Amino acid sequence: MRPVRTFGAAMAIGVALVTAACGGGGDGGAAGGDGGAQGVTVQAANGAVTIPAKPKRIVSLSPTHTETLFAVGAGPQVVAVSDYSNYPANAPRSKLSGFKPNAEAIIAYKPDLVVVSDDLNGVVKALEKVKVPVLLEPAATKLDDVYDEIDDIGRATGHADEAKKLADDMRARIRQTVAASAKAKGLTYYHELDGQLHSVTSKTFLGQVYGLFGLRNVADKADKASGGYPQLSREYLLKQDPDLIFLADTKCCGQNAATLAKRPGWSGLGAVKDGNVVELDDDIASRWGPRLPELVKAIGDAVQKVQ
Incomplete structure (x- = not known):
């Protein structure tokens, strides 16, 4: 089982924990670039969260939210990030776990704001009990969730203007990439999460990103009760013969075009023979934050190559 760095707590093994809808706007507090300086209330998945001062x-x-914090300019305010928060390089990584959070270990850092994407081990209630503001911003289920969470984090940290600029830039880059790519007329794809052939369907956040280009997902027909993250069989994939294969298990599992060609029967797949296997960065492909336009660009480039 590969390390979890995903949309929800277990996407790495093809099972997403679909939590509450992400935060939407807020009420009260100061507006503008220093929104948190005089106190602000943000509506997150765990309700109205008041941050009394910047x-x-x-x-x-959350690795995703770590990226967002630094992207909106709140990096100097961050004193600790989880063990899987490996970007940016100067983020203060610690032994704190986002998947087995320990409230006492978190409190030892004397935080005045904690940002999480999953409420595991009852960490939200434990921190709220000692009056530590917690923003619960779950895995995005649609593109608007991404921008909404960036806005929440920006306002909560006193960087509302920077957050708006970031979200606007992301929207523009994604629109530009999609506009520059011809719609994939009937092209099919397979997105691989791990070596056990777990994938995503069009219902998922990632599936919606691929949908921007009109690609058809070969995993859709195989999804039954897996919540959008089915495990496909080798026989099924060989029969589907997708036009494009996207690997999101290059770092964790050492997968690439060469390893795929060595799998029994895979060398005959059109995507393998034609060089249409796309080796994604695991982290970028599993986070819904500021680097999302890079994932969209990788998909767009692959579509243009096939057209």
Whole structure:
């Protein structure tokens, strides 16, 4: 089982934990670039969260939200991030776990704001009990969720203007990439999460990203009760013979075009023979934050190549 760095707590093995809808706008508090300076209330998945003053000691238990914090300019306010928060390189990584969070270990950093994407081990209630503001911003289920969570984090940290600029830039880059790519007329694809052939369907956030280009997902017909993350069989995939194969298990599992060609029967797949196997960065492909346009660009480039 590969390390989890995904949409929800277990997408790495093809099973997403679909939590509450992400935060939407907020009420009260100051507006503008220093929104948190005079106090602000943000509507997150765990309800209305009030940050009484601009936070100076932020802890992030989510790799995605760590990226967002630094992208909106709140990096200097971050004192600790989870063990899987490996980007940016200067993020203060610690032994804190986002998947087995320990409230006491978090409290030891004396945070005035904690940002999480999953409420595991009852961490949200445990921190709220000692009056530590917690923003629960779950895995995105649609593109608007991404921008909404960036707005929440920006306002909560006193960087509302920077957050808006970031979201606007992401929207523009994604629109530009999609506009530059011809619609994939009937092209099919397979997105691989791990070596056990777990994949995603069009219902998922990732599936919607692929849908921007009109690609058809070969996993859709195989999904039954897996919540959008089915495990496909080798026989099924060989029969489907997808036009494009996207690998999101290059780092965790050492997969690439060459390893695929060595799998029994895979060398005969059109995508393998024609060089249409796309080796994605695991982290970028599993996070819904500021680097999302890079994933969209990788997909767009692959579509253009096949057209």
